[in-house]
Amino acid sequence: MKIMVINGPNINMLGTREPEIYGSLTLDDIINNLKDYAKTLGIELETFQSNVEGEIVNTIQKAKNDCSGIVINPAAYTHTSVAIRDAIAAVGLPCVEVHLSNIHNREEFRKNSLTAPVCIGQIAGFGANSYKLGLQGLVDYINAT
Numbered sequence: 001m002k003i004m005v006i007n008g009p010n011i012n013m014l015g016t017r018e019p020e021i022y023g024s025l026t027l028d029d030i031i032n033n034l035k036d037y038a039k040t041l042g043i044e045l046e047t048f049q050s051n052v053e054g055e056i057v058n059t060i061q062k063a064k065n066d067c068s069g070i071v072i073n074p075a076a077y078t079h080t081s082v083a084i085r086d087a088i089a090a091v092g093l094p095c096v097e098v099h100l101s102n103i104h105n106r107e108e109f110r111k112n113s114l115t116a117p118v119c120i121g122q123i124a125g126f127g128a129n130s131y132k133l134g135l136q137g138l139v140d141y142i143n144a145t
Helices: 027-041 053-066 075-079 082-091 129-144
Strands: 002-007 044-049 069-073 095-099 121-124
Touching: 002 027, 002 053, 002 129, 027 044, 027 129, 044 053, 053 069, 053 082, 069 082, 069 129, 095 129, 121 129
Parallel strands: 002 044, 002 069, 069 095, 095 121
Antiparallel strands: none
């Protein structure tokens, strides 16, 4: 089983970007830890990060051909991108939305996710563990269907 892990804008700045909100781990730290965890589940990860909406859409579409599911942190695009929402819906792969911070306990505009309604679930507020929890939930969902 291969899972695509997609990260949106500014996630490449983790470790230095507002560590009081997002923690001190870098994206590489998070991905390396997640790959180690994926090995214990017997699955392969493909990872991607972009600050460009269209590149994220292209990656979601590409995942349809060779992945069993998607874990996505759309970051700021969570609240603004109909294109990413529509791409998730179009490919028909199970998808879990993850966030490092609890988006429901932040600014009002962050409380609305355009992408969550086309995902099987959302994990938010557990820091880097949000990715691990999202991956576990996705794998359990795929194995149960």
